[in-house]
Amino acid sequence: MTNSATFNFFSSKDPIRNESLKVNVKKGKIALQVNGVHFIDKDTKQVVIYIPSLDISSYGETKEKAEEMIKDSFDFFCRHLISLSMAEMNSLLSTLGWSKGFFAKQFSKLFVDENGNLQNFNAENNHVERFALTTTA
Numbered sequence: 001m002t003n004s005a006t007f008n009f010f011s012s013k014d015p016i017r018n019e020s021l022k023v024n025v026k027k028g029k030i031a032l033q034v035n036g037v038h039f040i041d042k043d044t045k046q047v048v049i050y051i052p053s054l055d056i057s058s059y060g061e062t063k064e065k066a067e068e069m070i071k072d073s074f075d076f077f078c079r080h081l082i083s084l085s086m087a088e089m090n091s092l093l094s095t096l097g098w099s100k101g102f103f104a105k106q107f108s109k110l111f112v113d114e115n116g117n118l119q120n121f122n123a124e125n126n127h128v129e130r131f132a133l134t135t136t137a
Helices: 063-083 086-095
Strands: 006-011 018-024 029-040 047-051 056-060 104-106 129-136
Touching (some): 047 063, 056 063
Antiparallel strands (some): 006 129, 018 029
């Protein structure tokens, strides 16, 4: 599915206000705009990427390797989502906090405070960088 996907990672101090997820089951396509964070794990020194609204994470020795892994994880997520019945898809997305119908959600500061410090993770110096991810698959 993501063989033809276009991923755009860009740094953003201000998160996307309304994250969005559009699923076209007939065409097997998903378009999204979500927020994420990346940081260096203080124990392993691995770069970690986390997308809270999809509960997807990845890691790698470099940012590029972590980005490649997040693409693979996203591809798996998309293939799984498309394979579900509408009821199962709505249930899964609802569990992740997405609103039925719009599949748009407000950014949650549950994990990142207003200073960009990651809470309850093992980030080096408790610091993270925010990014936005837009893609179509």
